[in-house]
Amino acid sequence: MADRTIKILRITPLRGPNVWTYRPALEALVDIGDLEDAPSNTIPGLYERLSAWLPTLAEHRCSIGEPGGFLRRVREGTWPAHIMEHVTLELQNLIGQRTGFGKARETSTRGVYKVVVRSREEEVTRACLHAARDLLMAAIDDTPFDVAGTVARLHELADARCLGPSTASIVDAAAERGIPALRLNDGNLVQLGHGANQRRVWTAETDRTGAIAEGISRDKDLTKRLLQSCGVPVPEGQVVASPDEAWEAAQDIGLPVVVKPSDGNHGRGVSIELGTEEEVKAAFGVADAEGSAVIVERYVRGDEHRLLVVGGKLVAATRGDSLWIEGDGDSTVRQLIDAQINSDPRRGEAEEFPLEPLVLEREPATRLLLARQGLEGEAIPAAGRRVLIQRNGNMVNDVTDRVHPEVAASVALAARIVGLDIAGIDLVAEDISRPLEAQGGAIVEVNAGPSLLMHLKPVTGQPRPVGQAIVEHLFPEGDAGRIPVIGIAGTRGTTMVARLLGRLIQLSGKTLGMACRDGLYFGQRQVQDGNCSPWKSARRVLLNRSVKVAIFENDGADILAEGLTYDRCQVGVVTHLDRAESLAAFDVREPEQVYNVFRTQVDVVLPGGAAVLNADDPLVARMAGLCDGEVIFYAAREDNPAVAAHLAQGGRAVVLRAGQMALLRGDRTEARISASCGSAAVTIEDMLATVAVAWALDLPDYLVQTGIVTFDADALPANAERTLNVRAG
Structure with missing residues (x-):
């Protein structure tokens, strides 16, 4: 019986740079069974169903390189694994996870493919992959498929699992600056940078946002007294x-007044322009339900504004609008709200929407405002009657360019007084282009952790680069938040190079973090025994705030199973490319395949960094052309042809010469270091590679010599010594 079923055999999350791409991806092992004999042009109606269900597939270029290229491939004939790749990508695009990278490649097993897609959030991409498989099978079998329902379900998952838009804007701005980002929880806590140079953000709060300042901002009465003083x-x-x-209090202050909770937010519980005893007392109950205390204050005439201050500077400003409905003589207030307000496509429950739906049951202040107009939710306003629904909280109009310099100075001062590095300042003024005092305007609140969405997606006016402003606040120009990262890869010799280099880093006085086959190390302390090169263990190095230099040993199987732990590195080392038996489980057997695995280490070297390559291995030496930075060769033979050609072009190399390691640049010898080590387990190749890395890091020659001579393999854990001796043999 023919098996025309697509089966997902395995899904491998590649969480860092990998053999396919610099970025995180999912690699699925997919068996298309007998569909291997049924390209798309042989399946009646497949093209029509796919293009009808997902018309935006028409934008996919595929290998043809122009819009419509993919659908042309479907019409002419392509295989289900390739189609599944594109459907997965499009489902991600439809739910806001924009991406265009994907691959589908045959394996050595007939009908089995590797389908790879860029992944911004692992669980979401995994769900899209399974949904793509189901959609494609329905298209092949000509059975119904609920595309809209599937997209809605995936959208809901993305809303729950992905970074919120405010945090995402910061992460995106960091990426543009080359600053790495690591998500620390399932919410919006993100680390920018690595090790000792990291900073942390949680939506619009940072590790510079003080707890005392945040506490002050929550107490609106205390905030007001500090500002007034x-x-x-x-x-x-x-x-x-x-x-x-x-x-x-209202009578003492003078009517009209505002009644609001002392520690509320988003305008909840706030009642404005109250002029009677009944209104004030009713508003007290509304405010009391939203906060721990209630404030009565003078009503300030004008529009509500939200101004964003970052690092002592005004970076964005929005003006709020009041919400009104107009009666038609037939519909209730509740129905009119749904038809005239909640129908706005900018309103929604998810974080991506700049405005929230207005639900009367959740808005006691709105119900009070209606009561003041003699109405309630089921009342039917007369045709043409305008009813005020909400006075504040609808920050939709960008007015950044209209803010008067004195107003900008006042809000910056308010943020400094409270002590917030990022603050949302609420003020009321009739004209934001005039000084506050001249028009009786006033600052009414100072908020920590303000929403950025209103500035990213204003209804009128231009979006503001608030994420970029926060990144610039945390990282001055030229600071990418990075520490020197050294990645060491190859089929042998990598552990000894890592340990020997670790010794040199420790002697330099910089706090070391190292993840290798022998364990996880911080400084001279081993915190975890055994193989710690896999992603989960190694990642701890980048999270540690004390680490100033990081060393990672990368096995080929780790690269294939998880990807690299880091996005880029200062120095990338490749030692040898042989003994591919351990990679057979990943369908990697041939030398060229091994080359493609380990080139990943060279691909991620920073433009200002260096690749340290074994010139005695022809495949390794070939990687020199892949490096964005400098190349430093090492070789046991001074007459190595690759070294000679490299030196002729002014490059650097470390070679063995008369029992010494010579550091060569062009036609000059810059230093000599004795090829004598304190441990017999260390080979000359290990020393040459280590010296080349030390040279790339500008470590002093005397320190390198001392570190190598005094290195003692007996100081390693027992299991490490056994491993090193086996590899040396």
């Missing part, structure tokens, strides 16, 4: 404990 215009007001006290 420094000359910042604020509305007079007081904290009250009961409806009666609220009315007394």
Whole structure:
């Protein structure tokens, strides 16, 4: 019986640079069974169903290199694994996970393919991959498939699992600067940079946001008193404990007044322009339900504004709009809200929407405002009657370019007074282009962790690069948050090079983090025994705030199974390319395949870094042309042809010459280091590679010589010594 079923045999998350791409990806091993004999042009209606269900596939270029290229391949004939790749990519695009990278490649087993797609969030991409398989099978079998429902389900998963838009804007801005980002939890806590040079952000809060400052901002009465004492215009007001006290305070301050919670947010529980005892007392109950205390303060005439201050500078400003509905004589207030307000495509529950739906049950302040107009949710306003639904909280209009310099200075001062490095300043003014004092305007709140979405997606005006402003605040120009990362790869000799180099780094006085086959090390302390080169263990090095230099040993199987732990490195070392037996499980057997695996280490060398390559191995030497940075060869023979050609072009190399390691640049010998080590387990190749890395890192010659001579393999854990001796043999 024919087997026309697509089976996903295995999914491998590649969390770092890998054999396919610099970025995280999912690699699926897919068996298409007897569909290997059924290219797409032999399946009646497949092209029509695919193009009808996913019309945006028309934008895919595929290998043809122009829009429509992929669908042309489907019409002319291609295989299900290739189609599954493109459907997965398109499902990700439809839910906002924009990506265009994918591959489908045959394996040595007939009908089995590796399907690879870029992955921004592992669980979401995995779900898209399975959904793509199901959609494709339905298209092949000519059975119904709920595309809209599937996309909605995947969209919901992405909303739950992916970074929120505010945090994503910061991460994207960091990527543009070449600053690495590591997600630290399932929410929006992200590390930017590595080791000792890292910073952390949590939405719009950073590791510079003080707990005391955040506490002050939550206490709106305390915030107002501090601002007032420094000359910042604020509305007079007081904290009250009961409806009666609220009315007394309102009379003392002078009507109309505002009643609001002392520690609320998003405008919840705020009632504005109250002029009667009944209104003030009713508003007390609304505010009391939203916060721990209630404030009555002077009503300031004008529009509400939100100004974003980052690092003492104004970077964005928005103005709010009031919400109104218009009666038609037939519909209730609730129905009119749904038809005239919630129908706005900019409103939604997910974080990506700049505006939230208005639900009366969740808005006691709106219900109070309706009551003041003699209405409630089921009332039917007369045709043509305009009803005010919400006065504040709808920050939709960008006005950054209109802010008066004195207003900008006032909000920057307010942020400094509270102590916030990032602050959302709420103020009320009739004209933001005039000084506050001249128009009776005032700052009404200072908020920690402000939303950035209103500035990223204003309804009117231009979006503002607020993520970029936060990154520039954390990382001055020229600072990429990186520490020197040394990656060591190859089929043998890598552990000894890592340990010997680790010895030199420790002697230099810099705090070392090292993940290798012998364990995980911070400084001279082993914190985990055994093979710690896999991604999960090695990642701990980059998270450690004390680490100033990192060393990673990379086995070929680790690269194939998980990808590299780091995105880029200062120095990338490749020792040997042989003994591919251990990679057979990944369908890697031939020398050229081994080359493609280990070139990953050279591909990620930074432009200002160096690749240290074994010139005595022809395949390794061939990698020189792949490096974005400098190449330093090492060789046991001074007359190595690759070395000679490299030196003739002014390059650097470390070679063995008369019992010494000579550091050569062009036609000059810059230093000589004795090829004598304190451990017999260390080979001359190990020493040459280590000296070349030390040279790339500008370590002093005397330190390198001392470190090699005094290196003692007996100081390694017992299991490490056995491993090293086996490899030396």
